[in-house]
Amino acid sequence: MDASEESVGRTMVQVITEKYNLDNFPYCRGPGIGVVVLTSPQSSPVKGQLNLPKVLVLDSCGITQAGDESEVATYCAHVVELDLSNNHLQDWGEVLKIVSNVPKLDFLNLSMNPLSASQLEPDPEPFLELRSLVLNNTQLSWEALHTLTREIPKLEELFLCLNEYRSVTLSDVPCASLQLLHISDNRLQDWAEVRKFGLMYPGLQTLILANNKLSSIDEPQESLCRLFPQLRCINLHNTGLSRWEDIEKLSMFPKLQEVKVMGVPLLQSYGTTERRSLVVAQLPAVTMLNGSIVTPGEREDAERFYVRYFIECPENELPQRYNNLLAQYGRLEPLADVDLRPQSSILMDVRCGERVERLSLRLDQTVAELKRTLRPVVQLPCSKMRVYHVAPALGTQELKYGGRALHSYQMREGEEILVVPKDL
Numbered sequence: 001m002d003a004s005e006e007s008v009g010r011t012m013v014q015v016i017t018e019k020y021n022l023d024n025f026p027y028c029r030g031p032g033i034g035v036v037v038l039t040s041p042q043s044s045p046v047k048g049q050l051n052l053p054k055v056l057v058l059d060s061c062g063i064t065q066a067g068d069e070s071e072v073a074t075y076c077a078h079v080v081e082l083d084l085s086n087n088h089l090q091d092w093g094e095v096l097k098i099v100s101n102v103p104k105l106d107f108l109n110l111s112m113n114p115l116s117a118s119q120l121e122p123d124p125e126p127f128l129e130l131r132s133l134v135l136n137n138t139q140l141s142w143e144a145l146h147t148l149t150r151e152i153p154k155l156e157e158l159f160l161c162l163n164e165y166r167s168v169t170l171s172d173v174p175c176a177s178l179q180l181l182h183i184s185d186n187r188l189q190d191w192a193e194v195r196k197f198g199l200m201y202p203g204l205q206t207l208i209l210a211n212n213k214l215s216s217i218d219e220p221q222e223s224l225c226r227l228f229p230q231l232r233c234i235n236l237h238n239t240g241l242s243r244w245e246d247i248e249k250l251s252m253f254p255k256l257q258e259v260k261v262m263g264v265p266l267l268q269s270y271g272t273t274e275r276r277s278l279v280v281a282q283l284p285a286v287t288m289l290n291g292s293i294v295t296p297g298e299r300e301d302a303e304r305f306y307v308r309y310f311i312e313c314p315e316n317e318l319p320q321r322y323n324n325l326l327a328q329y330g331r332l333e334p335l336a337d338v339d340l341r342p343q344s345s346i347l348m349d350v351r352c353g354e355r356v357e358r359l360s361l362r363l364d365q366t367v368a369e370l371k372r373t374l375r376p377v378v379q380l381p382c383s384k385m386r387v388y389h390v391a392p393a394l395g396t397q398e399l400k401y402g403g404r405a406l407h408s409y410q411m412r413e414g415e416e417i418l419v420v421p422k423d424l
Helices: 003-008 012-019 069-076 092-099 142-149 191-200 221-227 244-250 272-282 296-309 320-329 367-378
Strands: 035-038 049-052 055-057 063-065 081-083 107-109 132-134 157-159 180-182 206-208 233-235 258-260 345-352 355-362 385-391 395-398 416-421
Touching: 012 049, 012 063, 012 069, 049 069, 063 092, 069 092, 191 221, 244 272, 272 296, 272 320, 296 320, 345 367, 355 367, 367 385, 367 416
Parallel strands: 055 081, 081 107, 107 132, 132 157, 157 180, 180 206, 206 233, 233 258, 345 416
Antiparallel strands: 035 049, 345 355, 385 395, 385 416
């Protein structure tokens, strides 16, 4: 795009005709296969054709307006997904011209368009089929958002990331159809603001709050089940939660099955295994934690660990979950303190011809690093040596793969490394 085009702006129609002509976009393939459209009745059979898929990606194209509405309707009659992110649309009137002429539109991405200053008038017609709306980094006000969502009766997914929201304005009309709200990377800190989502979106199943500094879940347990009755998944990565009571309160959501909670202050002082076990034990109904399935065996081990972990805790500091698990498993003795860490190095004989030398080998090093270690010992360049692991129980195995770590070969003290010169 040259400087003059950038200053004046471009229409969506212009961008479509440039991007999807036969020279730039010769084929429509795959699940997004679309139609071939003549740009005008006078067009030649080849030069006047556009290959238009069902998914139009028009991001970062300098679009400021729709263009001729009849042409938008001709080109987009079959389109189901439209990505207009990172353009220069700043008038909702232009957005409505586009959307009203895409009758099958299911997904719309308007991220990073400067729409916050434009007035949005209620208009129900354009958005009747829309299910997914992306408004990341638009700084759209809550009032404008509520005006918009009231006109989208089938809205299921709403993306509001990077909008600098510190508070939430309640809508007079709940959006009952919404199932997923992605509102990460904002500035929400108080639960009093977050709880409003439960009132505005009573059918919410997935709530993504990652990278907000939410400090606590300040809500009586008995009211949480009524606040988010359909919630199945919550993402609290990199929030400010610092109390076990907040994790415990998540179990009050009656249908919650999946939790993502990493990078929070509460868990920073724990090791990886400790951290996961304590959270699994705290949430009895959760079947997926941080993207990994919680198996029945893992849950039992975690709950037993939980009882042992809190067994010496003063009674007035014990979490409520401890008493439930104590009744289930009884008073468990502490586990013996056994060092289960793998060996970091071993002594092995290195044989090359008649020469044998005992070396201490790091097991975390790779085969390529081992060869560099052996080079001064066997007086051979790395490219001229074959290295074998000789183990009585396993036989002889060549160490072929330079990036593979030695510990993966299950090496033991008393075994041998054999170096054989390659044929010249």
